[in-house]
Amino acid sequence: MTPAPGSPGDVLTLIGAGSATTRSDLARLTGLARSTISQRVDALIECGLVEETENGESTGGRPPRQLRLHTDGHAFAGVDLGATHCRVVLMDMSGGVLAECEDPLLVAEGPEVVLGHVDERLDRLLAETGRPRAALRAIGMGVPGPVEFATGRPNNPPIMPGWNDYPIPEHFAGCAVLVDNDVNVMALGEQRNAFPGARHLLFVKIGTGIGCGIVAEGRLHRGAQGSAGDIGHIRVSGHEDAGCRCGNSACLEAVAGGAAVARRLTELGTPAETGADVVALVQAGNTQALRLVREAGRLVGEVLAGLVNFFNPEVIVIGGALSRVHEHLLAGIKETVYRRSLPLATHHLSIVPSRTGVNAAALGAGILAIEHYLSPDNVNRLVTA
């Protein structure tokens, strides 16, 4: 069942979201009596979730005591596992970054090695910030492949050999662990940080591959098998010759992904191997690279145009390695989307570059963890315990 209205969890949600900073605000918003609110707040302070700061501004009467999340004593981790790197961010309850680190690490080394590394890094970051391991409440993790979110088990991930069906949460005993696809957590992070008002948002990651995180009604849409957002293998017209690693041809990823652009550039006489090489060439002013990036944008835009008609988002965020040269990429994308999508859907549509940058996935994963811990259900459990 849904939690009761005005429960401690709801009260905390209002404080955490910044909708209410005083007891009076809470009474007004929830409709509960001031005395009841005081009880709730006392309970939340009791168990360390809320703290009182000094008096706020008077509006003519007694100045209200300000309330906010009690960030000390709780820590959350966001983990970004990429094909070749591991980024760990330690966050407080309000989403602020306490410490972070990144290391090269091959996800292909398998779960024991990689999760051991994460564990060690977590300990180090906790020590750096002077917190005991017990302060760590929840871990969010983004991984480069499909995951069954409910159980935290990767589902036949193509670039994570040895991880299939591995129960990641069991590796971190005594701590809630939420595992999701990396693009999903990036979408979540971007929506919560940069576009809290947007209920429907797409996050498109253009790196070696191309993926999409979907926020619908303010929540992540994962689909029936958790594979939603896999747009890298949607067909684009006029490129039947481009073979893809998935076995089909004319996949978006095979013509507009970082690796594909690099390969074409090589064919044209400018050696490049990865998306990063392409970015470097564009930044150095190579016009051929620039032209190809813009063309890649058009191809991505062709697919997005269809998805805009289908999904009708308010915001599309473009991220990933290639987005470092987003002026040119975005130009191609916008050109095609605004030409090929319906006016009603594009009229209020924003297409923007990612604002969270390299930390996007780790931050989003941390937010996943924090929101889980601060969900009304969980808070009610904590308070009554």
Next chain:
Amino acid sequence: MTPAPGSPGDVLTLIGAGSATTRSDLARLTGLARSTISQRVDALIECGLVEETENGESTGGRPPRQLRLHTDGHAFAGVDLGATHCRVVLMDMSGGVLAECEDPLLVAEGPEVVLGHVDERLDRLLAETGRPRAALRAIGMGVPGPVEFATGRPNNPPIMPGWNDYPIPEHFAGCAVLVDNDVNVMALGEQRNAFPGARHLLFVKIGTGIGCGIVAEGRLHRGAQGSAGDIGHIRVSGHEDAGCRCGNSACLEAVAGGAAVARRLTELGTPAETGADVVALVQAGNTQALRLVREAGRLVGEVLAGLVNFFNPEVIVIGGALSRVHEHLLAGIKETVYRRSLPLATHHLSIVPSRTGVNAAALGAGILAIEHYLSPDNVNRLVTA
């Protein structure tokens, strides 16, 4: 705020969904005391929402009194407005059809004429079934164009001249009116009637135009501007010569819609004007028509393949005029989807013809009305009043 757990609304939801048929069931499911449940049930009986039938089967002790929705005394209407027809269905609270009617009616005649017609038909159906007008609790309506759902106003509908921004609900005073796109209500009806277990479902309507209703997490996804699901103008590869009424070319609708197939058939020497003509030709065994329908299926399948990767539904339902020859249409669709979509997404995917047929939109609209009336919030309001 969310309604309290175990509120009258929740209790009614459990009874309505068939999850609980006795007081004991309710106590077990809600966790409330048996005495509390009795109070709730009494209140619901008091205001005519629930009725007690005679004793059920004993399981060794006293046989429980069965509970079910009290369908008498409440009526709901589902209205399906098409470009050239108007279908009205009168339903009881459990979704059963009490009476129905259909008339040819041009939506282009404008809101006053059309809604006046609807009003008159409603009165007639109510009289037929011996119910007073006051028994009508809510009206659901599906219209052939985009609608702002919250206000029930059409939003620049291309084939509904005179309806732009017209406040449809105001025409039916004293009765809740919910207006949505016709494809959305068809999707809802199909999901609730035929696939209650499917949380993510697409309903694709292939008629003159092509549209798609989206059910995500069991609820309709309407998108930011209420234009989600407009897949008729997604580009398909290799048909740059096909101009579309929207001004672009190579739109799905312009190559695979009923009108487009008919036009091609005409070009090939077999005169046809509408999708219905095409259906008739296929049913008569015309192999050219059959081939074109199958080809249309492939084109729809190409678009759906991308949407399957993006959205990852459990079920895709194919409806609309052309689906009367669904064997051939589905063959083309499945062929392409299973070839072009990712295995993870297609493994548990069903692609099936519509089961509700010609009544789909009206039934779905009625369900929209019933679910609104039986929503926990509304029921709590009714009970306390």
Next chain:
DNA sequence: GACCTTTGTTCGCTCATCGGCGAAACCGGG
């Protein structure tokens, strides 16, 4: 300094909910 405004707490009161008890209803065994 008197008075007003706003905030926060204390303290009875009320009412919803709980849980136990007994009645009702049905089954099966002696």
Next chain:
DNA sequence: CCCGGTTTCGCCGATGAGCGAACAAAGGTC
């Protein structure tokens, strides 16, 4: 046919959560 076992359901006293009034605290205003 009677009687204990079992399950359902209404009644009723006990309980506790939430409410609102009254009061205390803290600041502004004239």
